[in-house]
Amino acid sequence: MMVSDREFIDAAGKGLELKARPFKSLAEALGMSEQEVLEHMAALIEQGRVRRFAASVRHQPMGFSANAMVIARVEPEAIDRVGEQGSKLKAVSHCYHRSHPDGDPWCIYLMVHGQDETLVEQTVGLIQDLPGVREVSVCRSVAELKKTSLSGVSTEI
Numbered sequence: 001m002m003v004s005d006r007e008f009i010d011a012a013g014k015g016l017e018l019k020a021r022p023f024k025s026l027a028e029a030l031g032m033s034e035q036e037v038l039e040h041m042a043a044l045i046e047q048g049r050v051r052r053f054a055a056s057v058r059h060q061p062m063g064f065s066a067n068a069m070v071i072a073r074v075e076p077e078a079i080d081r082v083g084e085q086g087s088k089l090k091a092v093s094h095c096y097h098r099s100h101p102d103g104d105p106w107c108i109y110l111m112v113h114g115q116d117e118t119l120v121e122q123t124v125g126l127i128q129d130l131p132g133v134r135e136v137s138v139c140r141s142v143a144e145l146k147k148t149s150l151s152g153v154s155t156e157i
Contacts, residue, residue, distance in 0.1 A: 003030050005049060008040055012053065064113040066120045069139040070127050072108040078132020079107060085130050086110050091123040105134065 087095035094111035
């Protein structure tokens with residue numbers, strides 16, 4: 001059975017089960033082998049049709065009730081180092097650099113999750129103490145307004 005890229009992306013975008021062989025169910029649904037699924041995904045990424053394939057963490061069901069987005073103002077020469085060290089912190093699930101055309105130094109964003117506020121505060125302190133961090137701003141989550149998996153958004157495949 002030949003599967004179009006659109007069918008493949010739509011099926012993969014519905015998510016995978018958390019189990020030892022997460023691609024097995026997708027392969028069965030598409031009438032492919034697990035190896036074919038992995039090769040197809042790699043080809044789509046290599047061709048630029050899919051930017052990335054990654055896990056979406058649903059932190060509340062995992063017992064993480066406290067969380068915050070930490071935005072760090074970082075010395076330009078320390079951006080890579082702060083990003084690397086920040087991403088290694090156990091409570092950090094996301095860490096990325098957003099450059100700004102005007103050179104705004106508020107450029108490192110880290111999502112921190114904890115089972116309680118104490119762990120979040122400790123992690124914020126560790127981030128603040130990273131060499132090259134000038135200042136941090138902490139944005140607390142008060143409600144989850146949207147959490148959906150991205151599905152095929154482009155019609156040009």
